[in-house]
Amino acid sequence: MFDFAIIGGGIVGLSAAMALGQRYPDARILVLEKESDWAAHQTGNNSGVIHSGIYYKPGSFKAKFCRDGCRSMVVFCQEHNIAYEVCGKVIVATEEKELPLLENLYQRGLANGIEIAKMSGEEVKEIEPHVSCLAGIRVYSTGIADYRQVCQKYVELIRDRGGELRLNTRVEKILETPQGKVLETNQGTFTANFVINCAGLHSDRVARLGRVNPQAKIVPFRGEYYELKPEKRYLVKNLIYPVPNPNFPFLGVHFTRMIDGSVHAGPNAVLSFKREGYKKTDFDLWDFLETMTYPGLWKLAAKHADEGIKEIVRSFSKAAFVRSLQRLIPEVQSDDLLPTHAGVRAQALMDDGKLVDDFLIVEGRNALHVCNAPSPAATSSLEIGKEIAERVPAPQHLKIAVG
Incomplete structure (x- = not known):
């Protein structure tokens, strides 16, 4: 019997397992991943950007988790000697009609507490000489990292705390029993008190296996x-983005x-x-x-x-x-x-x-389902993991770590 079972071994699922292990040091934690390696899909094929949080609606999960995650991811990479660089980026307007959108984006960045600066076209050329634009925004906190390396470190830390991680294990059924949640897989059956669904591209299907309708x-x-x-x-030189629609x-x-x-x-x-x-x-x-x-x-x-x-x-x-x-x-x-x-x-x-323009976490019976976690989930992964760990009801037999 496991205390927590996490379905999905991408960066969000691994972060959730790590956060639960930090919060409940004595917990029995299981991570199930259907692929033969960790971070095989969204995480392993993304652009490797540590996003700042400038784009997201103030007050949203994305805005908060990304801004805080930008900082915590850099600290994590520093602590664990993972390749990263805070190189900054520019967002540029190339047409007159984009200038009001650029201004709106600048105001949103300020509202989200991002360190940014307006730039003229000439100032953009000073840092990106080959760019042609009318104006831009410099975003200082944006960076780049190796998220596969991040995930490997998450896996190490989960194992160090006694977590059990299983690859090539696909969840096929989720049953509710008096003993807990029973997960039937292609590699046998597992029972857990609480299930966290971080199945990414299949998260809605896994939610429905657990008799939860995510409404999306x-x-x-x-x-x-x-x-x-x-x-x-x-x-x-670094990162160059257009003004988004x-x-x-x-x-x-x-x-x-x-x-x-x-x-x-x-x-x-x-x-x-x-x-x-x-x-x-x-x-x-x-x-x-x-x-x-x-x-x-x-x-x-x-x-x-x-x-x-x-x-x-x-x-x-x-x-x-x-x-x-x-x-x-x-x-x-x-x-x-x-x-x-x-x-x-x-x-x-x-x-x-x-x-769905924000991270979507849906509650079920003794379960949480992360049903929308595209970009900037990698940047935000440490913060999403903390949120999940805090949302899980504290098991009576487990002590919460202090500090």
């Missing part, structure tokens, strides 16, 4: 990237210097026909039918048809992708870019067509 469905969006050839990396949850194609020195350009955002569909050709009939018959998807598509078409065109036309990047750096040419990895964003969507 995960719709997978693939984000495709190109990489600058090594001889062209000089075009990008405030009505769309994606930040637009941008340039990111990774912790290994490579520079990635992207991502776009296209509907995936498989929840773990990292290639254009990936297809799963059940995933496809579930997505395409969901009323919320068609309501979303109707509201954002123009943006959706642009994203699809960028997916199939390198020239269109390059034109989007040239808005930021006119010198970039098609021959400068090589295809690289893609990621899949687990985006929760309501049946009325509204995207």
Whole structure:
């Protein structure tokens, strides 16, 4: 019998397990991951950015957890000798119509307590010489890190506290019994007093296994990237972002210097026909039918048809992708870019067509279900883990750690 069972071995699930072990040092903790390695999906395929929290609605979980997580992630990397760098980034307006949106973003950053500064186009050029823009915002606290390395350290710390971690273990049923929650898996049966669902791309399905309706469905969006050839990396010093569409949850194609020195350009955002569909050709009939018959998807598509078409065109036309990047750096040419990895964003969507724009944690009977944790979940992972540990009712037989 375990005190806590966490379903999902991405950065959020591992952080939750770590936080529970810190809060309840004597707890028996189990982490179940269906893949053969940790952080195999959203975490392992993200851009590696330590986000500042500038984009998110003041007072939201994303705003608070990201701002605080930006700081705690840097401290964590320092303490555990994990590769990171606080390099800052610029967000730039390239057209007159974007200037009011840039101002709104600046005010939101101030409201969220982010260290930022307005910049003229000339000032942007001083730190990113190849960018062409009218104005910008400098975000000082943004950084980059190796999140796979972060997750490996989370795993070590969980094990050091006696936690049990199992790979290649897929949860197939969740049963409620007088003895506790019974998790039936492809590797046997486990019983726990409390279950935390951090299953990412499958979090809504796992919630329903536990007889909880999260009132939203995960719709997978693939984000495709190109990489600058090594001889062209000089075009990008750090991180360069456009002004995002405030009505769309994606930040637009941008340039990111990774912790290994490579520079990635992207991502776009296209509907995936498989929840773990990292290639254009990936297809799963059940995933496809579930997505395409969901009323919320068609309501979303109707509201954002123009943006959706642009994203699809960028997916199939390198020239269109390059034109989007040239808005930021006119010198970039098609021959400068090589295809690289893609990621899949687990985006929760309501049946009325509204995207869930905050982290969504749904309570069940002796369970918590994290049903929307896309970006900036990696940045926020330590804070999400703390929130989960604080929300779990204190077991009577376990003492809470002091300090």
